[in-house]
Amino acid sequence: NAGVMQNPRHLVRRRGQEARLRCSPMKGHSHVYWYRQLPEEGLKFMVYLQKENIIDESGMPKERFSAEFPKEGPSILRIQQVVRGDSAAYFCASSPPVEGRSDGYTFGSGTRLTVV
């Protein structure tokens, strides 16, 4: 009965490289949310996905960032050509497909991205 699994836990990238962050939701959960936590700040919403659909990407930077949640496999948050300002903790959360009520998310332990 695993929770939300994120990997890697820590990721170091040089400026200009690509970062790929993975998130496997809880069993039975079909909604995935990505949040970013910058040092000394709260969590900022990035994107909300369901299987094969991006529902809300209003928090995603317009360039270099993309997310997907394929029919099979984990959700992927991809950051191309990383810059120092991308250094942050990236959290994934999942929830079941309950319409009309938010049961609260189950969070993963996060991926801490460091850009050097």
Added chain:
Amino acid sequence: AQSVTQPDIHITVSEGASLELRCNYSYGATPYLFWYVQSPGQGLQLLLKYFSGDTLVQGIKGFEAEFKRSQSSFNLRKPSVHWSDAAEYFCAVAPSGGYQKVTFGTGTKLQVIP
């Protein structure tokens, strides 16, 4: 748009003392409200949630929160703090229907001293 304000960035309390963390929200209707706790280097754990009904909500680890519509507040309380409660606490709000996007406050860091 919904928003959450946690006016206290840091709070220090003595072990055994009572605790109250403040949270105010802005939303057009009655939202769903949550408190999460984050230990250093960890993800967020749900402490409690309010959807409707009784305005005093009991959560895990001895925490409770009270929804006050007139004050747009959802303050978190604990009668006696333990050293293990030292962490960062986030208040969050979500719309009461449909899409489940959750908006978080900036957090309150709790320090517990002997």
